[in-house]
Amino acid sequence: MIPDEQFLTVDQVLEKLIKAIEESKPLSLVRIGDGENIVLAQDSVMTVENVLKEKWAQKANQDRKLKGVTLPNLTLRDQMVDAIKAADIVGIPFYKNDPILTENRLKRELTDQVFSYFQINPQMVCHTFVNRVFAQKKQFWKELRSKKIMLIGQWSEQASQLLREKPYKMNICINLPFDHNYQMDHTLETIRINKDNFDIALISCGVNSVVIAQKVAEMTGKIGIDFGKSLMFMVQGKAGLTHSSRGAKIDLLP
Structure with missing residues (x-):
C-alpha cells in the first residue's frame, strides 16, 4: 500500500477538484475510516459475528440514524467495494500519528486487510480527513461559489441555511435528506x-x-464529494471557516 509520504496533500486534492470544475469533468472523492472498514470487514476479513461485537456496529444497530446503516449489510459492503475501485481519489488513514479517534486496529491496519481481500488498489489516495480541512479552506468555498450545489444527508436542510449566508454565499439548489x-x-x-x-x-x-x-460522478458526470461529518459539524459550530474539526486542524494535513 501507499506510504504516508506519498499521499496527496489537501492542496493537491483541491487542485484536482478545481481542474474538474474548470473542465466540467466528473470527479469522485470517497473516504475510508473505521466505520467503512467495519462494513467492508463483514464476512471478508472478519466474521459477521465478530463485526457485530464492535462498538461501532453496536451503536449503528442501536440508533438507526447514528451511523446510517444496520448491520449485517453485505449489499452495502459490495456496493462500497465497487465504489472504491471506481473512485478517482480515496481517503484512507495514515500509518503513523493518525488523528482518527479509535483503536489502531480499526484504522489503517484494517484498511490494508480489506483492500487486500477485495483487491482494491487506489491510484490516488489522501487522508480520510481531507473533507474536514476542505471545510476550513477559503479557496475550497470560493471555487464552489459559482456552482450549483446539492447537499445530501441528515443535516442537509440546516446546513443549506448556513451555507447560503456569509461567509459562504453558496448556491444550494437541492437538499436531499x-x-x-x-x-x-x-x-x-x-x-x-x-x-x-x-x-x-x-x-x-x-x-x-x-x-x-x-x-454521482458515474451517473451524472458531475462532482461527488464524500463530505463525512462536515455538514453536521458546521451546523453545530464545530467546523468551517471559523472553527476547526477536532483532530483535523488546517495545518495538520498540508
Whole structure:
C-alpha cells in the first residue's frame, strides 16, 4: 500500500477538484475510516459475528440514524467495494500519528486487510480527513461559489441555511435528506433525475457516502464529494471557516 509520504496533500486534492470544475469533468472523492472498514470487514476479513461485537456496529444497530446503516449489510459492503475501485481519489488513514479517534486496529491496519481481500488498489489516495480541512479552506468555498450545489444527508436542510449566508454565499439548489441505507435506491434515482440541476454534491450520509459520491460522478458526470461529518459539524459550530474539526486542524494535513 501507499506510504504516508506519498499521499496527496489537501492542496493537491483541491487542485484536482478545481481542474474538474474548470473542465466540467466528473470527479469522485470517497473516504475510508473505521466505520467503512467495519462494513467492508463483514464476512471478508472478519466474521459477521465478530463485526457485530464492535462498538461501532453496536451503536449503528442501536440508533438507526447514528451511523446510517444496520448491520449485517453485505449489499452495502459490495456496493462500497465497487465504489472504491471506481473512485478517482480515496481517503484512507495514515500509518503513523493518525488523528482518527479509535483503536489502531480499526484504522489503517484494517484498511490494508480489506483492500487486500477485495483487491482494491487506489491510484490516488489522501487522508480520510481531507473533507474536514476542505471545510476550513477559503479557496475550497470560493471555487464552489459559482456552482450549483446539492447537499445530501441528515443535516442537509440546516446546513443549506448556513451555507447560503456569509461567509459562504453558496448556491444550494437541492437538499436531499438521508438518514439510513434503506433510502439508497430512492436517493440514487433522485440524483439521476436531477443530473442537469446541480454541479457538485456534498454528501454526508455516513458510510453510504462512499457509494453515493462515486455514483454521482458515474451517473451524472458531475462532482461527488464524500463530505463525512462536515455538514453536521458546521451546523453545530464545530467546523468551517471559523472553527476547526477536532483532530483535523488546517495545518495538520498540508
